[in-house]
Amino acid sequence: MKFDAKNRLIRILRLITFFGFAWICVNHSAYAQAICKFTQLSHVSNTRFTFGDIVIPRDVPDGAPIATIVFNLAYDCPINPPAYPLNIGGFSIKYDGALALATQFPGVGQFNTAYEGLYKYTGLRMTNMDTGQVMNPLGFTTTEWGTTITGANPVSGMIRMKIELIKLSDGIYKITQMPNDSRPPVFVVRLANRNIDDPAAHNRMVVTHQISGTLKPMQQSCTVTNSSPEVRLPPVGASKLNLAGATAGDTGFNIGLTCRAGSNVYVTLTDLTAPGNTSDLLTLTQDSTAKGVKLRVSQNGRPVRYGPDSRVPGNLNQWYVGPSASTSNIPLSVQYVADGPVSGGTVKGVATFTMSYQ
Template identity: 30%
Template structure:
């Protein structure tokens, strides 16, 4: 009888011990579990391209502008109670549904015919496996490992996306407005929360900028005009001028645009008059240099800008398929009390197209 009681007691004790171990193990499993929540920040970016000049003869594949990288942030935190650190792997996907430009696997069409955009993706550090990758054939997938405390703050990683504007074919001469670009959508999947979960796009598709396709190139980058020595007696009063000397600007053009030009005083870019100020190194005083157009009218100077309607911009005609000569003349003009010496003046010219 005593033996039976001891056997029953031991069996009961073992059962109780097993129940306690199982219960503790269950509690420990629950306290170590954490669910991550992830999203993106710094999203819905617009593509702001500014003013882009496309040179004459730009071939398909030429990058005409590389914009400042956008910092697209991916972030995760862990939801649960407890003091344990935990981690998760996030798989992100950047997607583009806009058509690819013909002949390219990573350049997508914009609203301007012949101009596309390429997105290059980088992430510093070892957390994400992205180094100079482009969005090929509509998508780019990458993985980031996140570590953080349960119920802690978001852990953030920077994904830098650089937009480059690329020539994909013939571009119309003159100025074109960039108003739309590919939407770069983003979705994510995590190993503990599943997915894919759609997020706000990295790029919204909005765009702004002006594309200027040069119709003409300069055949001679620098033109020197040597004026003959002038007698101050022939400049008897302010405004008096000497005989002009002819010179020309020579351009190589493609057909299709009205070409406009602005001359700018290099010494004083704010000069809107008709006399170039003397450059450093001049020893004469009281004189300036006038430049006259083909009609013999003194040219007024403007800002160094290709913007349509720039102050003192004027038309030099329709671009031919070949050489375009811009005939000009230069002469002295008296501007004040004359002192004999050497004269030097500098001007630049800027072309615009319509």
């Protein structure tokens, strides 16, 4: 009897032990399967972005963006405390580049150049909008997106990515038509369970570019009606310019324009006598005989600084005139400025102006 009771007790303990291990395993499995999801999307999904209609500014330099979008991915994460097997808890956001080729510009990747058209002459740059970090665009590279999502409470958030289409060469101006299709992935975003070291178990979003819309160079929006205006300043006595910085002879003039709607008008003035001049004082020509004086051009009372002769957007000292639809002239004025002891004579300065339509 005692022997039988002892055997029964052993069997009961074995059963209790078995069920105890089963309970632990079930709980480990439940925690390990916590999934952080992209909002309203399935576990493994594909999504696309498009730049829409693209207008390329004239003379845009290689390496400059010709189109930009901000791409958003919303996510919802449940509670995820530390659990078997890694016992870390929470989630992390991982970014995987997917482009095939590096380019001459840092942070810019390119699809295989076998693709004709848009992808042969452009690259893509991705930037984390929350940290400002330019992400590695190339395939087989994983980067942590940002702060770890802790597992103590449910969390909802937004992944914000700036995606730029970068001009690589002037071949882009030759494209007359874009196909309506998409190419291999640009990048992949994964919502990773930190309890599991297995990328296949992470919720991932594959992001591709959908080619749509049109691509065309920006047309010249304005015609200059007086391309070489000559401005005559009144004679001024040297006594009015007896101190450095003194001004006199303020004279207004206009650059006349005929414009059609569709762009923003910018202009750069260049000192023809000293092309490297970036100040707001125009150098006199060599045949000027006056000494100690220069010329200053102003727009709406603000001195204009000189810059390189270039239509490139963002050119040094380029300034905004206005929308082409409402621009018919550029009102300016010019005056003498003393920059040293003044002696009488003739004063002549020559500046060029370069229009840019953006």
